[in-house]
Amino acid sequence: MYKVLIADKLSEEAVSIFKENGIEAVVKTGLGEEELIKELETCDGLVVRSATKPNKNIIEKSKRLKVIGRAGIGVDNIDLEAATNNGKVVMNTPFGNSITTAEHAITLILSTARQIPFADKTTHEGKWEKSSIKGVEVTGKTLGVIGCGNIGSIVANRALGLHFKVIVFDPFLQDERAKDMGVEKVELNDLFKRSDFITLHTPLTEKTKNIINKDSFKLMKKGIRIVNCARGGLIDEEALRENLESGHVASAALDVFVNEPPKDSPLLGTKNLIMTPHLGASTTEAQEKVALQVAEQISDYLKTGAITNAVNTFSLTAKEYNSVQPYLKLSEQLGGFAGQLTENAIKRIEIEFEGQVSQINTQPLMQTMICALLKSNFDGVNVINSILVAKNKSIQISETKHEKACEYQSCVTLTIETDKQTRSVSGTLFGGKPRIVNIKGIKIEAELAKHNLYISNEDKPGFISNLSKILSDNNINIATFNLGRKDSGGEAIALISTDNPIEEKVLDSIKKLPLVIQAKTLTFNE
Incomplete structure (x- = not known):
């Protein structure tokens, strides 16, 4: 027993x-x-x-x-x-806390609209602030939802019932899904400019850290109201304090903080700020x-032996593990590579196994690849539930196997189709180590390091010298420099590993080079 x-x-x-x-x-x-x-x-x-x-x-x-x-x-x-x-x-x-957290967000939205905590406090103190406490109606106002996953979609649905106009920023939300929900999908800066209220429902990643910052506030209407029941760190707390005190932000409500409990937070004592002690999931x-x-x-x-919502493993026999293990790192890198470059809603994932790898149990490889692809943008994704999460997002998944050897003994190709483009990346094993061998149909041979810079550009003279100068001027030491192109004068790619991370300001300088099509920093676990 x-x-x-x-x-x-x-x-x-x-x-x-x-x-x-x-x-x-x-x-x-x-x-x-x-x-x-x-x-x-x-x-x-x-x-x-x-x-x-x-x-x-x-x-x-x-x-x-x-x-x-x-x-x-x-x-x-x-x-x-x-x-x-x-x-x-x-x-x-x-997924057990979704409705509860969404309801807490709605509660805080309404509380910011009517100054409920302040009204309660002053009335308990024996005061009668009826003339000085003026709220706003939510009917007809625009609610901006940042992140429209499991919780965000529930908030959007409840907000529509309150007669908000709901606009959503979520690069991974498909247009058809947004239409079905009755919301308008917009770009982030557009959301900042148009919203009367903003609520956040996105995981904390490198992409979303301080997604609301001092520059974001400059785009917002005077009198904006902001709610965060998602993750501490999504809002620059010092910038929020400054904008609350200046009156640019009429009111804000936070259930999560950079440090919890927020004993030393700059937000403590700030006027027009509601703070709750991470109560999002606290209902019976x-x-x-x-x-x-x-x-x-x-x-x-x-x-x-069935495994549901595991966060650290997937199911394999010992015999299967020995054959699969060398390809797990390759699968993780291919998924992470594509995931960090993908900025739009994914419609389709195609995975192709060629040669020796097609003859083993590829299910863990698929799960690992899709997990790495999705985990930087969605909460709750792991190697066990990654395929289910993808399907719940209406992402089509296909797998093909070819036992006949291709150019390499084994080759794995991941193709991603989004609303705007189709991108592929291929990899193999050299000496048991993962190697990227093709990106968007362009041949290249490169190992991925902890810190990487990916660039696509027009293949014209002078680009490499200009790029090298920016890296040199900013004391960025190059570990490896790999190049590939389709044809002379066409599209070219560079995959560069560096000894230290490239700061955002340096990346911005690279993006401004005349021939650059795309420039992204990519990070992988060593």
Whole structure:
């Protein structure tokens, strides 16, 4: 009989689900590290929320433990590397809080419109500020939604019911989906200029960090109202404070902060600012959902081996792993390469396996590739659910295999079709190491490093010397410099690895070179 330890406070319904599946569930909360290790000696599964922190020592000493389930989305309290190295599957429940978080955002939007917290506070103080507290109606106003995924789409739907006009910035939202939702898809600067209210629902990535900054505020209407229930770091907090104090921003409401709790935040005490302590997922219903989901997922895994919402692994036999392992890094690099270059909604993904690689289990390679492609733009994507996430985004996926060897013993090609273009990238293994061999039909041979610069340009004299000068003037040391072109005078590409990262201001200078078509920095784990 399987046994699971529930180490944090959880709905009693979770225990019932385990029992229905013939699994013994023991509830013991508030355990110290040694107590937890002792309890796990006889347990196959562990359920936690955020209080219990399964660290390396706990995981390594829990030999019987097979799976750790997090009732919620964040897994910062779990040592994922230790879990992976010790063969423990880690699962979360990324979609259980969507409605609750969306409703909190709507609540804060309405609160900013009517100054509810200030009105409540002053009335409790015995004051009667009726004449000085003037709000605005939301009917007919324009709500800008930054990020229209699972939560953002719910917010948009609720806002339409309040008779907002909803505009959305989300490069990965397809035009047909936007039309079906009844929203208008716009560019980010257009959203800033037109919105009366702005709400954020996007993950925190290098692309979205400080997506609202001092320059963004300059584009916004005087009297803009801003809500963030997504991630701390999406808004430049100092710039927000300055714009609140100047009155350019009429009101703002934040549920998330760069540092939590925000004890030293420049926002503390700022007028017309509502602050809540990360309450987005804090409802009875949401906590019930994540409890039921984690119990069902762990039960399925222990009984059948099915893995749902895993964040650290995929299912492979030992024999399969030996044949697949050399291609996993290549798959991750191909997906990451395409993902970091893709700026528009993806309509179709095509993956082609040629030669020896076509004869192995390619499912993990597909999942790894699609995960790397999507994870910088979507929350909750992992190698297990990446294909499902893609399909839920109405992205078509196709796979083809050719056993006959091509130019290389093995070759993997990833093709991405967006609303605006089709892009492909191919790779192979040289000496067991990944190598990019073709980009958009242009032959090139390059290894990807931690810091890379990708450029497409017109093939004309003088470009390389001008590029090299910018890099040299900014003390950027080139590690490798790889070139390819279609034909003389046509499109050319450069893939350059550097010893240190290229700052945004340097990249802007490169983009301004006369012959540049596209310039992007690409980052990969070493």
